[in-house]
Amino acid sequence: xxxxxxxxxxxxxxxxxxxxxxxxxxxxxxxxxxxxxxxxxxxxxxxxxxxxxxxxxxxxxxxxxxxxxxxxxxxxxxxxxxxxxxxxxxxxxxxxxxxxxxxxxxxxxxxxxxxxxxxxxxxxxxxxxxxxxxxxxxxxxxxxxxxxxxxxxxxxxxxxxxxxxxxxxxxxxxxxxxxxxxxxxxxxxxxxxxxxxxxxxxxxxxxxxxxxxxxxxxxxxxxxxxxxxxxxxxxxxxxxxxxxxxxxxxxxxxxxxxxxxxxxxxxxxxxxxxxxxxxxxxxxxxxxxxxxxxxxxxxxxxxxxxxxxxxxxxxxxxxxxxxxxxxxxxxxxxxxxxxxxxxxxxxxxxxxxxxxxxxxxxxxxxxxxxxxxxxxxxxxxxxxxxxxxxxxxxxxxxxxxxxxxxxxxxxxxxxxxxxxxxxxxxxxxxxxxxxxxxxxxxxxxxxxxxxxxxxxxxxxxxxxxxxxxxxxxxxxxxxxxxxxxxxxxxxxxxxxxxxxxxxxxxxxxxxxxxxxxxxxxxxxxxxxxxxxxx
Amino acid sequence: xxxxxxxxxxxxxxxxxxxxxxxxxxxxxxxxxxxxxxxxxxxxxxxxxxxxxxxxxxxxxxxxxxxxxxxxxxxxxxxxxxxxxxxxxxxxxxxxxxxxxxxxxxxxxxxxxxxxxxxxxxxxxxxxxxx
Numbered sequence: 001x002x003x004x005x006x007x008x009x010x011x012x013x014x015x016x017x018x019x020x021x022x023x024x025x026x027x028x029x030x031x032x033x034x035x036x037x038x039x040x041x042x043x044x045x046x047x048x049x050x051x052x053x054x055x056x057x058x059x060x061x062x063x064x065x066x067x068x069x070x071x072x073x074x075x076x077x078x079x080x081x082x083x084x085x086x087x088x089x090x091x092x093x094x095x096x097x098x099x100x101x102x103x104x105x106x107x108x109x110x111x112x113x114x115x116x117x118x119x120x121x122x123x124x125x126x127x128x129x130x131x132x133x134x135x136x137x138x139x140x141x142x143x144x145x146x147x148x149x150x151x152x153x154x155x156x157x158x159x160x161x162x163x164x165x166x167x168x169x170x171x172x173x174x175x176x177x178x179x180x181x182x183x184x185x186x187x188x189x190x191x192x193x194x195x196x197x198x199x200x201x202x203x204x205x206x207x208x209x210x211x212x213x214x215x216x217x218x219x220x221x222x223x224x225x226x227x228x229x230x231x232x233x234x235x236x237x238x239x240x241x242x243x244x245x246x247x248x249x250x251x252x253x254x255x256x257x258x259x260x261x262x263x264x265x266x267x268x269x270x271x272x273x274x275x276x277x278x279x280x281x282x283x284x285x286x287x288x289x290x291x292x293x294x295x296x297x298x299x300x301x302x303x304x305x306x307x308x309x310x311x312x313x314x315x316x317x318x319x320x321x322x323x324x325x326x327x328x329x330x331x332x333x334x335x336x337x338x339x340x341x342x343x344x345x346x347x348x349x350x351x352x353x354x355x356x357x358x359x360x361x362x363x364x365x366x367x368x369x370x371x372x373x374x375x376x377x378x379x380x381x382x383x384x385x386x387x388x389x390x391x392x393x394x395x396x397x398x399x400x401x402x403x404x405x406x407x408x409x410x411x412x413x414x415x416x417x418x419x420x421x422x423x424x425x426x427x428x429x430x431x432x433x434x435x436x437x438x439x440x441x442x443x444x445x446x447x448x449x450x451x452x453x454x455x456x457x458x459x460x461x462x463x464x465x466x467x468x469x470x471x472x473x474x475x476x477x478x479x480x481x482x483x484x485x486x487x488x489x490x491x492x493x494x495x496x497x498x499x500x501x502x503x504x505x506x507x508x509x510x511x512x513x514x515x516x517x518x519x520x521x522x523x524x525x526x527x528x529x530x531x532x533x534x
Numbered sequence: 535x536x537x538x539x540x541x542x543x544x545x546x547x548x549x550x551x552x553x554x555x556x557x558x559x560x561x562x563x564x565x566x567x568x569x570x571x572x573x574x575x576x577x578x579x580x581x582x583x584x585x586x587x588x589x590x591x592x593x594x595x596x597x598x599x600x601x602x603x604x605x606x607x608x609x610x611x612x613x614x615x616x617x618x619x620x621x622x623x624x625x626x627x628x629x630x631x632x633x634x635x636x637x638x639x640x641x642x643x644x645x646x647x648x649x650x651x652x653x654x655x656x657x658x659x660x661x662x663x664x665x
Contacts, residue, residue: 421624478630498628
């Protein structure tokens with residue numbers, strides 16, 4: 001029997017074209033070196049011949065215009081045994097001359113034919129297992145890269161939005177499975193101004209995330225120095241251009257808000273045009289400018305508008321307008337503009353758009369691209385009147401003075417029972433402000449303001465404790481308290497919530513305010529809070 | 535202005551009464567503790583809290599009353615109350631103090647409440663459902 005040391009490799013270049021690269025390895029006993037592999041090109045007629053051959057093929061006798069055959073002959077291959085599994089040629093067993101230098105007998109050929117019939121399925125299984133392992137490794141690498149991209153992106157998004165009196169801001173960011181290059185940012189600027197950024201990097205995954213991080217850093221570096229949106233984008237473009245990878249660029253809208261006046265200056269580097277809901281409908285914030293990173297020496301048009309009370313700006317990424325319905329129709333700019341125009345105020349415009357978007361795409365559909373939205377809403381014009389404004393030192397017992405003064409100021413506005421409830425809530429809120437906000441430091445006063453509107457009275461109690469710390473407040477449970485499972489105290493917030501129609505907290509710098517509201521004209525027996533069923 | 539709390543103890547038969555006058559807040563803690571000790575020293579059948587003289591009860595005051603309730607419960611002692619304004623009666627209801635402390639309209643009712651009522655008022659039978 002001839003020693004066969006040949007191995008065979010196959011490489012798939014996609015079906016139905018199969019390129020087989022056969023390493024015809026024939027080694028005579030006296031030859032020590034490994035034979036060179038022989039490539040069989042996909043169009044080599046030897047492949048078709050072997051595919052249809054019945055049993056071992058006598059290589060030296062075969063006449064074909066085949067480079068592979070010529071190579072096999074040159075390597076002194078005597079027999080080529082096709083390995084066929086399920087009708088597909090998956091390999092070739094190449095045999096050199098027998099040790100005895102005799103010809104292969106009929107029995108040899110039968111034996112080799114049987115061997116090939118047994119070996120081919122086993123080889124096929126082996127090939128499939130290796131192929132699946134390779135695919136699994138590729139998938140794992142891909143998922144790891146996506147995770148890295150997600151981490152980079154989310155690490156560079158704002159952890160929280162600033163709270164500005166008279167303004168409401170919200171942001172929504174939802175990456176697609178193949179993380180895109182969306183980002184947004186809010187940058188505090190000198191003079192109480194705030195910059196808002198929304199952008200989108202072409203490409204996806206890690207490359208997009210890295211460019212996004214570089215863009216964000218550039219904008220953050222230039223924003224406080226240059227302030228003006230056009231100048232910031234121009235400078236960022238100069239900074240990004242030299243190192244921008246080929247075929248990548250960044251679209252970016254950049255706006256600067258003066259909260260006190262509502263003045264909003266903006267420039268746009270090729271990003272989707274934002275909309276503003278105004279009293280007259282939806283308005284577009286248009287300004288000309290090329291995307292960042294495409295070409296150096298660009299200038300960016302800067303424009304501005306004054307956001308009136310009740311106006312809402314919606315910054316958005318193309319994941320919104322380019323979302324498809326099952327018939328592959330895009331959500332589109334007109335529909336988004338209509339949604340903004342129809343926004344009635346009150347709840348967040350983002351929720352309105354998301355509801356409309358879900359109605360368009362249908363439920364359970366995989367999101368095609370990142371979706372990012374940022375809203376900047378100016379509170380409706382206030383018709384409130386300041387009824388009372390005073391300060392109290394943070395000294396234990398001073399809550400009595402607060403509730404007495406507030407009670408006297410609103411005595412004619414509320415029926416007796418509702419007045420008592422408000423007074424109790426004011427007392428508790430003042431105690432909390434003195435104790436938890438100001439740590440009972442007598443020189444740090446609690447500020448109390450009473451405002452009236454046609455429909456309601458509001459009492460604002462402010463301390464200097466900043467945002468409340470800690471997790472959710474424990475709901476007092478009397479049975480747990482009696483059993484020693486809760487401390488006896490802890491009734492303050494519970495009472496406040498149950499005594500007034502509405503309470504809300506807001507913080508500006510270290511000034512933390514709790515606002516208590518009672519509707520005017522409500523009946524005496526109307527229960528606020530609503531957490532009990534007595 | 536804050537009014538200092540007085541807590542005076544008197545007795546009617548086997549029932550001890552604590553008359554509260556002024557604000558029931560953190561400043562009342564010591565006086566209330568002393569009054570409770572005095573009221574329960576000779577093992578009364580029940581203790582009655584008289585809120586007729588109080589004008590202000592805050593959350594700390596409620597915590598003090600919770601403390602008294604816990605002591606009464608531990609000793610199996612019925613505890614009742616009267617003299618609450620409608621506003622504080624409402625607060626006693628939403629905090630569920632009213633489930634564990636029998637509230638009556640006047641002193642005679644509080645003193646004369648049947649022991650069975652008192653047991654019920656102690657919450658030993660429980661069962662009141664609140665949202």
